Amino acid sequence: MTDHIMDPHNPEHPSYQLGLEASHWLVCLTDTQPQPDDPYFDAEKRSAAFLEWITRSPQHVSMFLDTYEAYQRLGNIDPNARIEIDELLAARQADVIQLFGPAQTPAQLAVEPAAQAPAQPSRRSRPAFRFAAVAAMLLIACLISFWMFGANEYVTSVGEQRTCKLEDGSFIYLNTDSRVKVQFTRRQRHIELIRGEALFSVEHDLDQPFVVTASGTNIRAVGTQFNVRRRAASTDVTVVEGVVQVTTEAVPESSGTANGPQPTLPPSPGNSAEVEGAGTSVDSGKTGKVAGIAPPSAEPLPLRLAAGEKVSVAEGHFNKQTHPNVVEALSWRERRLMFRDTPLPEVAAEFNRYNLRQIRIEGPIEMELTGTFDADRPTALILYAMRQPSLDVIQVGDNWIIRSK
Numbered sequence: 001m002t003d004h005i006m007d008p009h010n011p012e013h014p015s016y017q018l019g020l021e022a023s024h025w026l027v028c029l030t031d032t033q034p035q036p037d038d039p040y041f042d043a044e045k046r047s048a049a050f051l052e053w054i055t056r057s058p059q060h061v062s063m064f065l066d067t068y069e070a071y072q073r074l075g076n077i078d079p080n081a082r083i084e085i086d087e088l089l090a091a092r093q094a095d096v097i098q099l100f101g102p103a104q105t106p107a108q109l110a111v112e113p114a115a116q117a118p119a120q121p122s123r124r125s126r127p128a129f130r131f132a133a134v135a136a137m138l139l140i141a142c143l144i145s146f147w148m149f150g151a152n153e154y155v156t157s158v159g160e161q162r163t164c165k166l167e168d169g170s171f172i173y174l175n176t177d178s179r180v181k182v183q184f185t186r187r188q189r190h191i192e193l194i195r196g197e198a199l200f201s202v203e204h205d206l207d208q209p210f211v212v213t214a215s216g217t218n219i220r221a222v223g224t225q226f227n228v229r230r231r232a233a234s235t236d237v238t239v240v241e242g243v244v245q246v247t248t249e250a251v252p253e254s255s256g257t258a259n260g261p262q263p264t265l266p267p268s269p270g271n272s273a274e275v276e277g278a279g280t281s282v283d284s285g286k287t288g289k290v291a292g293i294a295p296p297s298a299e300p301l302p303l304r305l306a307a308g309e310k311v312s313v314a315e316g317h318f319n320k321q322t323h324p325n326v327v328e329a330l331s332w333r334e335r336r337l338m339f340r341d342t343p344l345p346e347v348a349a350e351f352n353r354y355n356l357r358q359i360r361i362e363g364p365i366e367m368e369l370t371g372t373f374d375a376d377r378p379t380a381l382i383l384y385a386m387r388q389p390s391l392d393v394i395q396v397g398d399n400w401i402i403r404s405k
Contacts, residue, residue, distance in 0.1 A: 018059060022067040025050055043167055151183040156196070159354050159376070161335075170210065173199040175229075175332050176354050176375075184208075197229040199240075199333065216249040217313045220302075227329050234314035238329040239305045247302040248316050337373040344369060348402065351378040362403035365391070 028046060054060045154164045156174045164172040164180075168189060172180060178196025182189075186208075191200070193214040202210040204223030212219040214228055217235040224242025228235065237246055303318050305311060310324035328338040337350050344367045348359040354375040359382070367388075373380050378400075385391045385402045394401040 015063065018063045019067065021053065022060070022063040025053065025064065026067055026071060151181050153179060153181050155179045158356055161332075168205065168208070169203040171201040173201070173333065175199075193228055193230050195230060197227070197332065199225070199227045199330065201225045202242075216316075218247045218249070220245040220247075226305075234312050236310065236312050236329075237305065238310040238324060238326055239307050240326060240330065241307050243307070244305050245302045246305060246311060246313065246318070248313050248318070331372070332375070335375045337375050339369050339371055339373070341368045341370055343367070344402070347381060351375070351381055356398075358399045360399065360401050362401055365402070365404055367391075 029050065054064055154162065154172065154174060156162045156176060156178050158177050160176060162174040164174065164182075166172065166182060166189075167184065170189070172182075172191070174180065175197035178198055179194040180198055181192040181194060183192075184190070189205075189208055189210045191210070191212045193212060200210070200212060200221070202221050202224050206222055210221045212221075212228055214230040214235045217237070219226065219228060219237055221242065221244045224244055225240040226242075226244050227238040227240065237244065303311060303320070305320075308324070308326055310321045310326070310329065312319045312321075325338075325340075328340070331338045335354070337347075337354075339347055339350075344365050345361045347369050348361050351373075352358050355378050357378055359378055367390075369384075382393055382400055382402075386393050390405060392403055392405045394403075
């Protein structure tokens with residue numbers, strides 16, 4: 001009976017429950033994406049509960065360090081996950097390897113009580129214990145910092161939108177086919193927009209600024225709401241509420257200000273048409289200018305944007321719009337696409353962002369569109385193209401090709 005109790009795998013063994021608790025805390029501290037229903041979802045509550053547990057006794061410290069060492073060694077055995085563990089276990093089910101040495105005999109257990117009493121640590125061993133305790137606390141601090149300030153990534157696929165609530169109470173609304181990387185430190189809340197588009201609703205905190213980076217553009221805010229879209233050659237920033245500060249890492253050496261070249265658009269006559277369907281209206285044509293966009297001015301760095309203002313940053317140049325349409329910039333939140341004198345290839349590219357069924361434009365097509373579309377109905381654009389005498393629409397599988405006749 002005594003042999004059975006002394007088996008470390010027995011739930012009645014004194015170290016069994018302690019090992020389970022240490023494993024539980026190791027999982028909690030290394031989990032970079034806790035679920036909202038986790039009782040320790042809040043970082044401060046989690047760290048406080050863990051410190052309360054590990055400081056109960058030296059045995060807690062020792063068990064946690066042993067558990068962490070085993071965790072590290074197991075990870076180093078097969079870092080690339082090439083070993084098929086299930087297959088190995090299935091092939092060698094009959095091989096049982098004793099991990100804890102031979103069991104003690106009754107004669108070995110019948111020792112004097114004085115011999116079984118745990119020895120008190122000598123004065124020479126106390127410095128070593130203190131050193132181990134300090135090392136354990138440093139390791140604990142590193143693990144807590146990793147959990148509290150580690151980077152998390154949030155991703156959406158094509159056609160998907162997602163709402164992400166951060167630990168500080170801020171929100172990130174991700175548009176289709178987007179990816180952000182979130183990392184909080186003691187001095188800064190940093191978010192990198194790796195691709196796509198996102199709307200940021202920031203909680204006020206002067207001691208921990210909220211900074212978004214996208215392709216060399218930095219947007220700094222304290223408590224505000226702004227939209228950022230990362231394009232292939234530029235980054236668009238639109239402020240909905242509050243004020244943000246925009247800087248760029250790609251300022252040209254020949255200019256100390258954020259000047260941008262004035263775009264030139266070839267004028268040509270246009271025509272107008274309408275597409276029948278719920279929530280869809282189109283006015284196509286060449287106007288020779290883009291409404292609401294003024295020639296870029298010599299804005300001092302950093303650029304300060306207030307509510308209702310928008311800037312496009314490309315290669316270190318700021319192109320600030322004088323009268324931007326904020327509703328248009330945020331129409332994606334309602335899964336609507338709003339166009340204003342937009343070339344047909346750009347219109348097709350916007351539909352392709354939201355749908356697996358793709359529209360390809362072949363050859364030059366001198367046509368621009370103004371109107372509002374449902375992002376999930378690319379057929380509305382196809383029906384419009386079919387009604388144009390100068391365009392030809394070809395269906396290839398589930399996709400379409402639009403080209404000039």
